Amino acid sequence: MVTKRVRVTDICGLPTLTQATLVGPAAPPPHPVDGVDLVLPRAVLATPLTENGVVVLALDMGGEAAGDHLVDVVLRRAEAARSALVIAVGATDPVPQATAELAAWVGIPLLVAGGEQTSVELVIALRGLIDDPESARTGLLIGAARQLPRGPQSPEAVHRLLESLLPDTNVFIVAGRDTVLAGTPRHLAPESVVGYHEQTHIQHDDVLAVVVPLEGLDTGPSWWLVAERRRAGRLWLESAGTMLTLCSGALLSWLIKEQSGLERDARMRSALLTEIIEHGDRLPAEVKELIARSHWHLDGWHVGVHLRFSPQEPSTMTMRYVVRELAALGLTEDTLVERTDGWAAWITFPAEPGVEQVRRLSRDIERMLQPPAGTHVVVGIGSPHRDAGGVGRSLAEARQACVVAGGGTRRVTVRVLQELGPSRLLLGWYASDALTSYSREILGGLLDETETEVLHTLQAYLERACSTAQTARALGLHRNTVSKRIARAERILGTSVTTSDTRLALQLAIRVLRS
Amino acid sequence: MSPATLHLRVADVAALAHGCDVLGSGGGGQTVAARRVLAHHLGGRVVEVVDEPEPGAYIAALGAFGSATVMLESLPTPVPFRAALRALEARHRRVDALLPLEVGGVNGVLAVLAAAHLGLPLIDADPMGRAFTEISRTALAAAVPLTSATLSGPLGHTVHVTAPDGPELERVLRATLPAIGGWGALAAFAGPAEEILPYAVSGSLTLAMRLGRALDAAVRGDGGARLDEAGVRTLTDAWVTEVVRQPGMEVRGVASLSSVSARRSGRRPGRVEFANEYVAAIVGGELAAASPDVICVVDAAWRPVPAEELRAGQHVRVLAVDPPEGLLRAHAASGAFGLRARGYHPVAEEDRW
Structure with a gap:
């Protein structure tokens, strides 16, 4: 078996040295380390130094006399001996500028360690690590394995466990660019860790992170466990990767269990909502009882909310995190029902809410909703209607408002039915089968999959009063790109968008198909 | 008495002060005020610097003791040096030649001021050969017990202190300083030249002059060789x-x-x-x-x-x-x-x- 050698970065990342100040070269070189030399203050010139060794200058063993100046002398000797690292235990921190400059000059990292560990303890620990790194790592993993949980564990529990197993390490679990399930990212942004399909490590400045995707779901990984740490080495990386992988099993079994429960509940809610819409105020008694057990309120004034995500609807589990900020408004995962064209929910008020109250509700939803990364959501809000019969009516209006709002290029677009104004005229048209068929005919070649970008650009262009500059800004494109795509759209359509009638027809056709 | 090694005149004051500053090694008090006082008092007088005094001569070390900062605020005059030496002579015998108390820093300049004022030759030696932080921890004090000294302040007070050893003597002298004005002229190491000088560091003043002249040459732009020589x-x-x-x-x-x-x-x-x-x-x-x-x-x-x-x-x-x-x-x-x-x-x- 080939034993992997310990490197300078591994030593800089040891838990007992993480509080030590690192000076010298901008980043510790990943040199392998071959030994440890304990240098007493009275023998800074006499102690032989090992090539590629770690020099521990024991200023904590020198009595009362000042010894900071010896750090410079040892750095110079370490350079001559080609040592890998100097650790000054008990030196004044911060070191004088001259010392920091000298460390950078000779290219040898200097760790200034306080009194957390004596020089002798440090040397013993380092020798053990350098002589037998595998057994040091195995010991760590065995200790961790004993603490591993049996059975499913929630993201919060797994996060707590990993942080206790990995000292000085920040752990977080993400489900998307903006969806952090547990912990808080400190160094890496969530968007930089999502999307990996296998265990990966990321180096960013002096931060090292290991990313472990949660594997075992049919849909591919949608959750990622991340451990990040400053000044870590390969030993930490391997240990952290192993720990994350070990804990991911407990998290996966929790996720599967939760998902099956959630799907069962979702089916039940969907069936109940169908009953409510169908029977209105004349609900059978047994249905009313089931509704009461689901903690749904049918008495009072209801405001329907319809959410439609693109390009794809999130799963039941993901919706939990999408709406988690909305609990304060009375909209929780328990109130969400999956429909054929999105998600429906309603918020109940004891008295009829005024226009301003509904408007405030729309602003709050716009602010608090957290769609998954790369997803846009259009939210329609219906007018307030009363009691069980009002639920269906308000939800139908919410869905219509959603249709009128169109595709939307913002992450969250909210439309309130009451504020649609003349746009309400379009509601009937959008539902027309004849118009859908005619729209397909008008758009023709633009509906090919290869022209998705052109169609999307044309829609944005029409919705921005044919302003190339505004369209380019909204889509993050160059104006020339927008112009070229519009020209291409005109070629495919065989018509120019310069006339107002054409523009109106095209905009309507796109809206009808997008609805 | 050996022939004079040096004759210090007013023209030599700048180089002397420069050299004493070097031998101050960053301490010892600045010469900036003392050198002007010396130049003023020296006038046309010449101070003889000798390797060793006449056989059987009685000598004493004389210099300033205490805060160099206070000395900048109340400029040193020869009066306390005369008072300290006279008080010491009253207890021992008449002093024939002076030993600078410390060549490094302001004391190297003040030794010449005292010698000029008292009309005594100055011996080319001192207790340390450079500045020191405690008089009881000098090369001379390591060999010659420092058990008595006379201290005269700028306000006219004079105290004579005896103690079992140098550190104790120095502790009492320092405790006295605030009462007599922050600094004083100290006369110590009194005795026959043949009992004191073998343990003093010789050549101090000539070293100061050599260093001072080398630095003066450097100021003029031709310092490299002179510094090496010095x-x-x-x-x-x-x-x-x-x-x-x-x-x-x-x-x-x-x-x-x-x-x-x-x-x-x-x-x-x-x-x-x-x-x-x-x-x-x-x-x-x-x-x-x-x-x-x-x-x-x-x-x-x-x-x-x-x-x-x-x-x-x-x-x-x-x-x-x-x-x-x-x-x-x-x-x-x-x-x-x-x-x-x-x-x-x-x-x-x-x-x-």
Whole structure:
């Protein structure tokens, strides 16, 4: 078996040295380390130094006399001996500028360690690590394995466990660019860790992170466990990767269990909502009882909310995190029902809410909703209607408002039915089968999959009063790109968008198909 | 009496003061005021500096003791020196020649002022051969017991102190200083020349003059050869990038130096440790000089910079002078004047010596 050698970065990342100040070269070189030399203050010139060794200058063993100046002398000797690292235990921190400059000059990292560990303890620990790194790592993993949980564990529990197993390490679990399930990212942004399909490590400045995707779901990984740490080495990386992988099993079994429960509940809610819409105020008694057990309120004034995500609807589990900020408004995962064209929910008020109250509700939803990364959501809000019969009516209006709002290029677009104004005229048209068929005919070649970008650009262009500059800004494109795509759209359509009638027809056709 | 080694005239005051500043090694008090007082008092007089006085001569060390800062505020006059010497003579016998109490810093200049005023020859020696922080820890005090001294303040008070040993004597003298005006003229080490001088560090004043003249030549732009001849080594030519001082009464700390055009010249960063005086210079991680070496930091105009005035942003040269032979012998015998004695770990057991 080939034993992997310990490197300078591994030593800089040891838990007992993480509080030590690192000076010298901008980043510790990943040199392998071959030994440890304990240098007493009275023998800074006499102690032989090992090539590629770690020099521990024991200023904590020198009595009362000042010894900071010896750090410079040892750095110079370490350079001559080609040592890998100097650790000054008990030196004044911060070191004088001259010392920091000298460390950078000779290219040898200097760790200034306080009194957390004596020089002798440090040397013993380092020798053990350098002589037998595998057994040091195995010991760590065995200790961790004993603490591993049996059975499913929630993201919060797994996060707590990993942080206790990995000292000085920040752990977080993400489900998307903006969806952090547990912990808080400190160094890496969530968007930089999502999307990996296998265990990966990321180096960013002096931060090292290991990313472990949660594997075992049919849909591919949608959750990622991340451990990040400053000044870590390969030993930490391997240990952290192993720990994350070990804990991911407990998290996966929790996720599967939760998902099956959630799907069962979702089916039940969907069936109940169908009953409510169908029977209105004349609900059978047994249905009313089931509704009461689901903690749904049918008495009072209801405001329907319809959410439609693109390009794809999130799963039941993901919706939990999408709406988690909305609990304060009375909209929780328990109130969400999956429909054929999105998600429906309603918020109940004891008295009829005024226009301003509904408007405030729309602003709050716009602010608090957290769609998954790369997803846009259009939210329609219906007018307030009363009691069980009002639920269906308000939800139908919410869905219509959603249709009128169109595709939307913002992450969250909210439309309130009451504020649609003349746009309400379009509601009937959008539902027309004849118009859908005619729209397909008008758009023709633009509906090919290869022209998705052109169609999307044309829609944005029409919705921005044919302003190339505004369209380019909204889509993050160059104006020339927008112009070229519009020209291409005109070629495919065989018509120019310069006339107002054409523009109106095209905009309507796109809206009808997008609805 | 041996023929005079030197005749000090008013024209020599500048070089003398410059040399005494170097031997102050960053401490010892500044000569800026004393040199003007000396020039004023010297007028046309000449002070004889001799290697040794006449056989059977009775000598005493005379100099200032106490706060050099207070001395800047109330300019020194010859009066307390006369009072201290007369009080000492009243207890012992008439003094035939004066030994400078300390050649480093302001005391080297004041010794000449006292000699000129009292009309006595000055012996080319002193207790340490450079500045010191405690009179009881000098090369001379290591051999000649310091058990009595006379101290006269600028306000006319005179005290005579006896004590079982040097440190005790010094402790009582320092306790007296606030009552007599912050500083005073001290007369000590009184005795027959043949009992005192073998243990003093000889050649102090000629060394000060040699160093002063070499630095004056450097100011004029032809210093290189003269500095070498005077035994002055230039350790580094650098910018002060940081000065870190420790809190407390002592001026203690470290200055970081970054070589002028460091990378281009291949010279490395350095540091100077100070504890009232400059005690060690480390350049590029190598010990370039350490106490009892005389370490002097001069500015771009070759003016010595005391440790308490070192500031970030100054362009300085760090100079070193080997300690005089007498001090070296005393250090070799006792090891009492190196880094360890100043509260620092020596770099090697014996440092450079």
